Amino acid sequence: MMKCYDCMNEGVDKESTGTCTFCGKGICSTHTKKLELPVSVGTYPNFKRLPEPLPKFVCNECADNIITDSFD
Numbered sequence: 001m002m003k004c005y006d007c008m009n010e011g012v013d014k015e016s017t018g019t020c021t022f023c024g025k026g027i028c029s030t031h032t033k034k035l036e037l038p039v040s041v042g043t044y045p046n047f048k049r050l051p052e053p054l055p056k057f058v059c060n061e062c063a064d065n066i067i068t069d070s071f072d
C-alpha cells in the first residue's frame with residue numbers, strides 16, 4: 001500500500017486511499033480533490049460529449065495547477 005505523499009511532506013505517516021489522476025502519487029482522502037472534467041467519446045468528427053462529467057481525483061498540487069491554467 002502506498003503512503004500519502006502530501007501527509008509525508010507534513011511529517012505524517014498515513015496510507016493513501018487513492019492516486020492522483022495526473023501525477024500518480026499516493027493521496028489520502030484529506031488531500032484528495034475531486035474535479036469534474038467533461039468527457040468526449042468517439043473519434044472526430046463523430047465524437048460527442050457525455051452529459052455527465054467524469055469525476056477525477058487529483059492531489060491539491062495538481063488541482064491548483066489545473067485551476068490556474070484553465071482560468072488564467
Ligand SMILES: [Zn+2]
Nearest residue numbers: 004007028031
Ligand atoms: Zn494526506
Ligand SMILES: [Zn+2]
Nearest residue numbers: 020023059062
Ligand atoms: Zn497530482
